[in-house]
Amino acid sequence: MxxxxxxxxxxxxxxxxxxxxxxxxxxxxxxxxxxxxxxxxxxxxxxxxxxxxxxxxxxxxxxxxxxxxxxxxxxxxxxxxxxxxxxxxxxxxxxxxxxxxxxPDSDNSLIQDELQQLVWDAADGLQTRDRQLLELQMQGLEGEELAQALGVKVSHVHVLSSRMRDRMEKAVGSLLIARLGKEDCDKLGALLSDWDGHFSLEIRSKVTRHIEDCDNCTKKRAILCAPGSIALALPIVAxxxxxxxxxxxxxxxxxxxxxxxxxxxxxxxxxxxxxxxxxxxxxxxTKSISTYLLATTAALIASAIAIVSFVPFGNNGNLEITSENTEVSSNIVSPSQPETESEAPQVDVAEDQYTESIENDSNPNLETFRSDFRIIRNETNLSCMEGDYCSFTVSLSDNPLDIISLVTNQVECLESEITGSRIAAKWDSRNWESLQEVQFLALDDDLVQGDRECEINFEITGMDGPIEMDPLSVIFMIIDDDEPPAQPNPVPKSQLSVSSSKLVFGNQANSKELVISNDGDQLINWVISVQGPQFETSVDSGQINGDTSTAIKIIFNRQQAPEGNYEGFLILEGENQIIRIDLSAKVEIPPIIEYLFSDPKVVYITNSNCGNGTATIGAKVSDDSQLITVEVEWTRNGIDSIITPLQLTNNQNWVATLAGFKTGAVPSVNATLRVVDSRGNESSANTVIGVRLC
Structure with missing residues (x-):
């Protein structure tokens, strides 16, 4: 068990x-x-x-x-x-x-299909949470279990999964087109003329926008990237x-x-x-940052003494910058390099709106910075179109003697999505004078929502955690360049109209009235033609003035029409207009009972030999449709009804034998013949059988 x-x-x-x-x-x-x-x-x-x-x-x-x-x-x-x-x-x-x-060699067979490698390449472009979500789903987690593993609410799992699948499928499709579609599309070839093969967020955005505007690439993506194939393409590792x-x-x-x-x-x-x-x-x-800073400060002091001893001065007493002293100062800050991230991963700021905790002590390193130390912001391109980058430039006011990072902290957007690096800018003692550009990509949603704002708040951190200084906040204006869907050209109002698009005669009506109207203001000549057996019109052409109506009679001729369903239509033509009116009718004919008889007409019911006590019922019945019921209703004792079916003997002749008459049937029995055809039409007839005591 x-x-x-x-x-x-x-x-x-x-x-x-x-x-x-x-x-x-x-x-x-x-x-x-x-x-x-x-x-x-x-x-x-x-x-x-x-x-x-x-x-x-x-x-x-x-x-x-x-x-x-x-x-x-x-x-x-x-x-x-x-x-x-x-x-x-x-x-x-x-x-x-x-x-x-x-x-290992035994697993290499699992990834021979190039689609698997393409999917892995596309998955590498996802943010960490999307990749974790994808892999946890691949391991069979769903619903509440998936939410608990991710540390989110159950109600949020569906939203995260849907967005992840959309991003993954778009990424795979765009990557396939980028690699395989350039030869078939000149515009795509020009777009990717300087592409180095690395599938970055910027390349993905450009290719995705191109596909949406290119019919050929859209069709090719549908062929190359079958729905639902992503999960199947991921290999399994033992x-x-x-x-x-x-x-x-x-x-x-x-x-x-x-x-x-x-x-x-x-x-x-x-x-x-x-x-x-x-x-x-x-x-x-990790090693205590305070200890690290103390050791670094001591090293800086010792190095400074060595530098002062050997760095040459000019005639005016100023320090001369040489290749030797530049190299030494570069070495001073090198111990901090392993503690930094060389490249900041791309994250979807609009979805997650959070930063992960800095993996160091939480004490702020205030002693490293002067009171007037600040980050200087220069507004350059705070407005951008959907699909393009909003940006601004930042610089430092002084040498930080530390590693300073500008970290995206919180994003507030109104019905918009914007994405960029979690670490927007980074400086150390070697590049602190550089002007750095911070870019955020305004995603193209293909929806007409109007221009809207995105406010992004940044946190300034050093090696020892967040730095207490005035926060940096930027408001981007996203310009909506989506065009509303083209409205179809209004269809000119038809001048010729009819009262009904279908006339139903049923199994009783012989005629129906059709009203023809001219909704315009000009005279219209019209003609009408009929298709279908038994249907006729009282007139086949005429004229009708503007803003007037006329009635014509449509006839269904039932004379000599066989039983059955009838279909037809009218075609009304006038002033380059063609109007069709459907027609339908039924002909129902009850079965015809030509005769009904009893042989003998009188039966005897004692034990004597004056009669045999049975009677034969015979009838002749005809119908255009198949007969499904031919039966006679009678009584043996004058109280209980009995139904006896008749059997077809030859051409339209039906017979049945009635026996077992009792004294209660004296002096006569009423026999009723009932006939029903396959269309439900019914006929009946009666005959009387005399009953006597011998």
């Missing part, structure tokens, strides 16, 4: 290591797939899964609802891979390894076979009284929600 997640949690809490093994067997492959998709490194993904299972084994007592094991594990995994990705970015700025190069043994060994090591042996070289502190037991945040424990 399969154990539930709650059963495994309870068993593991009691020290059952086999339960931990079953938890591993149930979720390791999906946890590994999620970790690999985010880290793109097989060994590091295995280490991440190791730490997730090991950490979860130590925190099982905190999980308030054991049935929530799956989203709880993926929430831990999400924190773990996010922490590792940040550490890796700060550690060596290395590029993400090519997925195919990192897979979990290393040795990982389970390594994890269970680490758990056993802890159970023997030792400290957990996590694979992450940088220690992390985790915060856990007291109500649910889910992780809320992981923070990398």
């Amino acid at each position: 399969n154990k539930s997640d709650a059963d495994l949690v309870l068993m593991a809490r009691q020290g059952d290591q086999a339960a931990i093994g079953e938890i591993y067997d149930r979720y390791a492959d999906r946890l590994f797939g999620f970790a690999f998709s985010m880290l793109r490194d097989r060994e590091e993904a295995a280490d991440a899964v190791h730490d997730v299972i090991l950490r979860s084994s130590q925190k099982l007592d905190q999980l308030r609802d054991p049935t929530k094991l799956r989203p709880w594990l993926f929430s831990i995994a999400r924190n773990e891979v996010t922490s590792r990705a940040r550490q890796r970015s700060r550690r060596d700025h290395r590029e993400v390894p090519d997925m195919a190069d990192d897979l 979990v290393p076979v040795t990982l389970k043994g390594k994890i269970l060994s680490s758990i056993n090591h802890v159970q023997n009284g030792n400290q957990p042996d996590y694979t992450n070289s940088n220690k992390t502190e985790w915060a856990w929600d007291a109500h649910s037991g889910f992780p809320s945040k992981s923070t990398v424990i």
Whole structure:
């Protein structure tokens, strides 16, 4: 019998290591797939899964609802891979390894299709939350479990998923067209003439806008990118076979009284929600910034002494800038470089409107800055069209002796979306005099909404966290260049009209009136023609003055018309107008009973030999349609009714034998013949059978 997640949690809490093994067997492959998709490194993904299972084994007592094991594990995994990705970015700025190069030979067969690589390239362009959402859905999480793993409300999951799928499908389609459509479209070729092959947000936006305006590229995208194929294109990566043994060994090591042996070289502190037991945040424990600044300051003083001793001065006593002293001052600030991010990832500011916590101490480093230190903003292009960049330039008033970042903090837009880098600008002691341009792309929504404003608030941070100074706020004006849909040209009012587009005669009417009207002010000559058997018109042409009407009679000739349904139509023509009027009628003819008889006309009902006590009913019936009922209703005893069907003997002749007459039927029995055809038409006839006692 399969154990539930709650059963495994309870068993593991009691020290059952086999339960931990079953938890591993149930979720390791999906946890590994999620970790690999985010880290793109097989060994590091295995280490991440190791730490997730090991950490979860130590925190099982905190999980308030054991049935929530799956989203709880993926929430831990999400924190773990996010922490590792940040550490890796700060550690060596290395590029993400090519997925195919990192897979073992047995997995290479999974990615032979070029579509898979295209999808991975497009997925790399998504923001972190979209990628995590995509991968968690690939691992089977949905609804409440997905919301818990992401740390959002259930009601928000559908919105996030819908936006992610739209962005992913657009990204894949645009990437395919960018790579495969240039030869078929001269405009696209010109647009991408200097493209280096890197699918950036700017290239994606340009290609997407081009596709929407180009019929050829739109059709080609529909062929190249079939709906729903994105998830199927993502390859599956097998979990290393040795990982389970390594994890269970680490758990056993802890159970023997030792400290957990996590694979992450940088220690992390985790915060856990007291109500649910889910992780809320992981923070990398780094070297104290205060200590770092003290050491850096000491190094600066020592270097300054050395520089003063050897830097040459000019005749006027001023410092001469040479290649030697420039190189030395560059080396002074180099220790801070590993703590920075070389490139800021693109994020969708309009959707997330949040920044992640700085992974350092929270004390502001006020002592590093002069009281008049500030960021200088120059307004350059605060208005932009949809699909273009709004921008402004910023600079520093003084050398910060630190790494200063201008971080996007909050965006308030009215029915608009704008996107840009989370870290909008960055300075250090080497480039603090540079003028930096901050750009935000106003997304084209293809909706006519009018011009609207977007206010963006920025936070200024240093190596030691946020800096207390006047906040920076910018208001962009987004110019709506979408055109309202073209209105169809008004159709000229028809001058000729009729009272009805269909005349129904049914099975009774022989004629119907059709009123022809001239809604204009000019005389109209008209003609009318009839199509269909039995339909006629009283007139076939005429004239009608402006703003007047005339009535004509449409006839259905029922004489000698066989039973059945009749369809036809009229064509009315006049002044380059053609009007069609449909016609319908029915002819219903009840079955014809030519005769009905009883043989003999009198029956005798005693035990004597004066009669046989039976009578034969005979009838001749004809009809254009098939007969479905031919029966006679009579009584044996004068009280109870009996229905006896007649049998067809030959050409339209029907017979039945009536027997078993009783004394109650004396002196006669009324026999009623009932006939119904396939169209529901009915006829009847009566005959009397005499009944006597012998």
